[in-house]
Amino acid sequence: MNLIEKLPSGLLTVxxxxFVLTAVVALLFAQVLGRRDLLYVGVLLLALPLASVVVLRLVKPRFTVNRRFQPQTMEIGSTSTVTLSLTASVAGGASIAMEERLPARFGQAPRFSYPSRNPTRDGVSLYEYRIRSTSRGVYDIGPVTAEFTDPFGLGKSRHVLGTAxxxxxxxxxxxxxxSALAGSRGNDGMAVTRRQANPSDDDVMTREYRHGDSLRRVHWAATARHSxxxxxxxxxxxxxxxxxLLDRRHSSFSTGFSAVFGADAGDSTLSTSPTFEWAVTAAMSISAHLLERGYALRFLDQQGAPALLxxxxxxxxxxxxxxxQGAVEGIAEGLAALGLAPETGHRAPGHVDRSGSTAVRAGEAARSAVRRVRGQEAETPAKTPHARTPHAVFGDDLLDRLAATRHRGPLIAVLGLITTEEAHVLASASDYGSPAYAILAADRPADSRAQLDILREAGWHATAAxxxxxxxxxxxxxxxAVGRSAAHASPAAGPTPSGRPDASLPGSRP
Structure with a gap:
């Protein structure tokens, strides 16, 4: 029995x-003893397993597989219930062992048998299981794999049912x-403005009667004054x-050794790092914070393009x-599979920012050394540090888009570890927000001190984390998180469309 269990089990059962071993023994004895009856028995015992394998390969089972997630999209750390329904084209048959394929991060794959213990009247077998993920991304759930055997239990075959x-x-x-938005913003975050027909102080709340106006809106005191x-x-x-604004450059969120070896992405193809994951959570939280308070949000990347492009x-x-209402869910789905992008813009691959932080210089030097070892070093002429070109990092495309909505609301930038040159370029953008906030995500926030000083002196509320x-x-x-000059200036929060500061933003005064 131990010898049989050691034989390959992909085609035949134990x-x-x-049957095959018995057939071989019968054929040997038939040859030695000259017994024709043993020859017939051996051929029959050998033909049955072979016929079972051929039939299982030719006859493919037909199943209808449906999969439903509740909720349809899940947040990190939450649980989603998967409901699986299976229906065979031909009712009846023996029990079939099945397994649902899952990515390794979801744990052991669920196994079950078809049909279920309590199928519906239509012959549908329902199964439920729960999954939980600690990292964002888009994961393929399924397909279902099933192991079929013939009625005699001699052969077996694995088939894939449905799709993922x-x-x-x-x-x-x-x-x-x-907190609740101050002034005339109201609880929904909207700003109330009034269109005045008469600019005098006495008539700022009234206008002439027009055909179709409701009599309930008649202002009798103003009517008496104006006759x-x-x-x-x-x-x-x-x-x-x-x-x-969300910076998603690879060089901004991976410095030092992590820039050389990269982050451990596990079974996901998402290019990310712990620092970028923190930045994505910050962008998601700020988006939800603003949208739930009635803001219309523009979401851009470091080049001025749509952040989720x-x-x-x-x-x-x-x-x-x-x-x-659906904007929060749309941004959440877009951020689910948003990864780091290769470096683009005016900074050359071999360029080292001597005036930047220690971590930036170490990361650039490490990447340059690896490229030289691999023979992939490319000589690229460095551009002028402050030259701004279209499609560059914090370049003209971004500044033009920010200028189009100048002083219409707050500007919030979630950045990685930028260089001092990039900080100088971005500093002028503080004029386009009322106010302007910047959060620099870095492994060592102390390395961003010079960049923070540049942004703060230009009017940004900037901090590193x-x-x-x-x-x-x-x-x-x-x-x-303001500079010395800004600390003695007017209140940090700029006016809302109603002319009053927004108390839901940091630094605001109702």
Whole structure:
């Protein structure tokens, strides 16, 4: 029996191999003893397993496989329930062992047998299991693999049933410090403005009666003063705007040894690092914070393009403006598969920023050394540090887009470890936000001191944080992250469309 169990089990079962060995023995004895009856028995015992294998290969089972996720997209750390339904084209038959294929990060693959213990009246077998993920991404769940055997239990064959379905795991937003919006913004974050028909101080709330106006809006005091029918001034609602900038360059979020060896992505093809994961969570949290308060959000990358343009999971990758109830879910799905991008722009591959931080210089030197060892060093002429060209990092494309909505709302930049030259280029963008905030995610925040000073002196509220820092504390600390000149200036938060500061933003005063 031990010898049979050691034989290959991909085609025949233990019983099938037993038939084959018995057939071989019968054929040998038939040859030695000259017994024709043993010859017939040996041929029959050998033909049965072979016929079973051929039939299992030719006859492919037909199953209808449906898979449903609840919820359809899941956040990091949450649980999703997978409901699997299987229906065979031909009812009846023996029990079939099946297995659902899962990525390794979800643990052991669920195994079950078909049909289930309690199938529906239509013959549908239902199965449920739960999965949980600790990292974002788009993962293929399935397909189902089944092991079929013949009625005699001699041969077996594995078949793939159905296809895989993608499961989107989104970053989980963190609750940020916020309060009810001040002034005439209201609880929904909208700013109320009034269109005045008469600019005098007495009539700022009234206008002349027009055909179709409701009599309920008649302002009798103003009517008596003007000797004509006056109605209360119409009110219109404007949506406040905000711009969120996300830096997704590989060189900004991987320095030192991590720039050479890369981050451990496990079974996911997502190019990322712990620092970039923190930045993605920050972008998700800030987006949810603003959208839930009624802001219309523009989401851009470091070149001024839509931030989710290169995300395979984005529902509308070319959209840069997000607003409304479904905007939070759309941004979350887009950030699910957003990875780091190769370095582009004006900084050459071999360029080392001598005035930058120690970590930046170490990362550039390490990458340059690896390229020389591999024989891939390319001589690229370095450009002028402050030259801004279209499609460059923090270049004209980005600044033009920011200038189009100048002073219409806050500008928030979630960056990696930028150089001092890039900080000088980005410093001028503070004029386009009211106010402007910058969060630099770095393994060692102390290396960003020079860059922070440049941004703060230009009017930015800038701070640096490591991946272990708590995002709510970093967000709340932006109030005091200003330069010396800005600390003695007017309040940090700029006016909203209603002319009052937004109390939900750090540094605001109701």
């Amino acid at each position: 019983r099938g191999w037993g 379905d993608p499961l989107v795991v989104t970053p989980a937003p963190v609750e940020l410090l916020g 004509e029918l006056m109605v209360r001034q119409e009110e219109s609602v404007t949506t406040p705007q905000a711009t969120l 290169h995300s395979p999971s984005a529902p509308l990758p070319s959209e840069e403006e997000h607003h409304g 490591s991946p272990s820092a708590g995002l709510p504390a970093v967000w709340a600390g932006l109030e005091h």
